Amino acid sequence: MSRIRAAYYDPEGSRYGIPTYWWRGAPPGYATRRQLRAAGLCPGGQPIAAQILWRGVGGTRTAYLYRLDLARPKRVATPAQLAAIGKALTARRTCRTCGTVRPYCIPRSLGECVDCAYPEEVAA
Template identity: 55%
Template sequence: MSARFWDPDGARYGIPTYPLRWAPQGLATRRQLRADGLRPAGQDVAAQLMWRYPRGLAVAYLYRVDLARPVRPMTPGRWRAHEAMMRARRLCPLCARDAGYVIRTSVGACEPCAKRFGLAA
């Protein structure tokens, strides 16, 4: 355990802080909540996890599981909006074709156009 990130009362970091994998029971990240079919439901961050990795410092916020609510179901209108958003992310701005996959923002074009115009990394 890294004592550097052990601050359960929040005196050092402002909110309770724990090293990676040391969070107490009853707290979960957004991804963990989502995996259980839950969402934070507007609650404030209850604590955080902190750890070092080669490029710096990482933080993951924790939420109380007992205050989480079930994920709202997808309605037909939400599905339509989601499909429209994804369609826009698949449309190549150079050839105006649906690439069939989400175009990488770092390249900004479908793979054939990226190769043709020398945009591929």
């Protein structure tokens, strides 16, 4: 085992407080939040079960691990929530001045679509 791996290997948690493994050294049954999300799961309120430590830019980096057997299915938006999100996104794309629905979000700094904010450039 290399010195770097040995420095971050603490499966009992005596040195770091929770079980600690090196990069790509975690045993099966653990996953990061991103890995859970890719599998359609979420931590579901469980505490951090272990961590991975590795040397990175700016110092030691950490990735927290959660147990797969305690993970729950990811929540799915209801049809009403999806409809509300669709209406909100359409409102962000609708110009207040001309009422046109644009293919981009209206800049808040202008308060209207680019064509209404700069009519002299559209005419040219």
